[in-house]
Amino acid sequence: MKKLHRPLLAVVTAAGIFTCSACAGMTNAEPAGDKENRKDVTDEQTVKTEYITIPASLLKFSSSDLQDNIEAFSDYCTRVRQDGNDMIIEVTPEQKETLIQMYEDNIREVADDMVEADPSYSCELDEDYSRVVYRYDENIDGVLQAKVLLSLTTSYALKGIMETGNPDWHIHAEIVNCHTGATVVEGTLPDEEINFGPDEWDKSYVSTGEDEQQKEIMRETGLSGDYSALTDTQKSAVTSIEDMLTWMEGKYQQKFCYISYAPGDSIEQEHLKVYPEQGDESDVVTVYRTYENGMYRYEDDYGAILMRPAYEEQVRAFAEKYLPSEGIKIYTEIKNGGSGATEEEAILNEVSAVTYIFMDDALCSEQYEAFLQAVPDWLTENCQGVPAGIYLRMAESEAWQRIGRSDYEDKLREDIYTEEAECAISGSGKVTVY
Template sequence: MKTGRKIFTAVLSAACILSLVSCGQSTRQGVSENKSREEEQVEKEWTQRQEELLEEMGLSGDYDELTDTQKSAVTSADDMLAYLEEKYGKRFCYLSYAPSGTLDKEHLEAYPADGQPYDKVTVYRTYENGEYSYEDDYENILIRPRYEETVRDFAEEYFPAEGIKVYTDIKSIDGSVTEENILENVSAVTYVFTDDSVCSAEAYERFVDACGQWLKEHCQGVPAGIYLRMTQSEAWAKISEADYEDSIREDIFTAENDCSISGSGKVTIY
């Protein structure tokens, strides 16, 4: 009987040990499972900016209601905004996002928070060899005021300052730009709107005649254009930097001339 009791006791002890080991394993698995769920929950929580992007994109804030494509759009836009802000040390506001497609690269459109929505910056992102690379055209916005000032100085030789509005669209930049070489290294189209109640028809004709020579002297090597529009006074007063491109298609001009120079130096006026 003593031998039987010893065997029973040994079996019971072994069972308890196995039970404790099993309980310990279950506890560790439970902790691991809980941790995984907690980590998953963290991944589903949006940052403040991502929440703002969701709203601006017109998407639901509920993670589970979004498709993988929508989730990717939010995180990609966030990454590209972060790239801009780190590079230039300022905050940028979202305008639009487009994934890569057959005809275009993945890109984001934004504008500096201290600027206006028409100060549009485009960021392109490509993926190669396991890394993302970025490029942007914010420099176009930075040099635009100086380019406009240069063309304005030329226009004011023919028109009173209070009768002209000058707006430039920078197309591309070739090399390093300084105040001295800005016209030689920057391809741009500039619209000069003149108020027909202040600017005379004679001054307009003289300016058109002078444009070709001015472009030939200052804009060699890059395509550039000065598009002159003599504008009805009431309509001229309403033109602004935010909407001048829309006004180009309106029937508000009493005279129109486009002066341009090609990269090879050919001047065209019509």
């Protein structure tokens, strides 16, 4: 079991919090009634129930007594029983959702307490219940630290067990100095031990090779000097960029390079723009982050870039039946649909996209009309169920040569085209030609 070594006050407070830690936050809920009445209401013939195991490892981590938990849970579940050192609860869907909401409320409450104590304090919880990152400093109140490390972590683990039904919980926990961004201590619960104190906090203020990414972010965002000299707003931006980059690189197992960052406000969502280190700078990826119920949620549009080569290959195979390969350039913008794992042969029917085909007048002018006539039928045959468009632009050789992937959108506004046409198909299958 991981032991969190803290000041005695925090330990004593934590013990008080977790007299029945598994039911933390239940005081505002209405009990489900006595067992006999519940049994009548939740008869297996009328209401389907589910068995969920609360493992001994979680009760031990939270310094929580098994018998106390059995008694407390009995007021909120159909049945509760002991299985060795584990606790088995039987719940209806409604009871399960009530418990999940309680844990979610507790997570949000503790997260709000952190921000109220110090705006630079924060927590980050992965959606798959595998990782927590707590950002604060050595001056945190002992009671609040106990609530963060025990109450919040336990609620997070319980919520994961309730939602997944898997009692084999493992959470990688990391405590980060909110001023320097350096890791104070980390490990995986409940298997490892976390030991930290004044020495670990002191080390987190010393610059090491581990903060190279932080320094690189500061350079790219135009911030100079030491991280510790930045304002709280600047520190928050650097930390957010680092977190979002780390999430992207962990998801796709590759490096990404910074372009820009917007912290988010009432008008726009927090987002980071990057491009893959091994790709093209024009392959702009946007990473979005939202904070809900004490948890950060991430999403990105890199899947569109991953799908683009396969989509363009399908369009090129069609175009080369009419036009010489050396006289065309094909650039696609994936709008939505599908995923990075979409099968190549199905991509045209699953992905909404707009494709520009730029043609060299000297090589393609004679075949242009025949190709234009063929596009509507090809869209009808291959792009059913999703909106798609093929936009044709023909230019003289010199102008055509200057069109590239990184600037083709700018070139669309230039008066350089000898022929233009736009063919599109709607989601309902209607084809239009302009």
